[in-house]
Amino acid sequence: MSQSRTDGTEADSSAILSALGNKYSAEILCAAGTPKSAQALSEDIEIPIATCYRRIEELVNAGLLTCEGRQLSEEGRRTNIYRRTLDEIDVDFSKDRPQLSQKRRTEAKNRLQDQLRD
Template sequence: MPRRTQRTDTNSTTVLSALGSKYSAEILCAAGTPKSAQTLSEDIEIPIATCYRRIEELVDAGLLTCEGRQLSEEGRRTNIYRRTVDELEVDFSDEQPTFSQKRRTEAKNRLQDKLEK
């Protein structure tokens, strides 16, 4: 069963800031399977520099993770990213926002990887 966790820590600002940036939601949707920044940039049709900035914000917020490295078509080592959550709910009814998130399980990642091949 997917894990649902609550967050009420000081990272609320970091998460909200990352989600509020243009293209962040698109990157998270596209990163359901491991992808390089270059692939994400091409898939979403955004400049690579913008993509790298959004990736950094999403990694800092804990919404995206670097899963490792692979060789690009040009033979360079490149980082591969995948989102860490499938759902995120923000509650603004208190003094501080709280988050409820459905984290991706490793089993779901493996299954999705097999389906993509």
């Protein structure tokens, strides 16, 4: 995992903080440590599917969640599979603007976790 202080714009920080501030966003990120569909996330954290899709879109736009591909659902439909892009985020409010530090997930960690899950 790499840890980095965000060098992004104030808009990036605002998008991240806004996405994290919405109800269920943190729960979705916690549940998305392994690849999951919106339906699986909705069921895991017991939220309406429409709400889950809205939060997923916000988290993807903020760069906190990524679509890892598509797979067939039990009903035979192609569905997107999501996984979080980081394991930790710290917010420092001691400056004029919030400063974010993130521990990004590495592809090696994702592959190892996938192998342990199978």
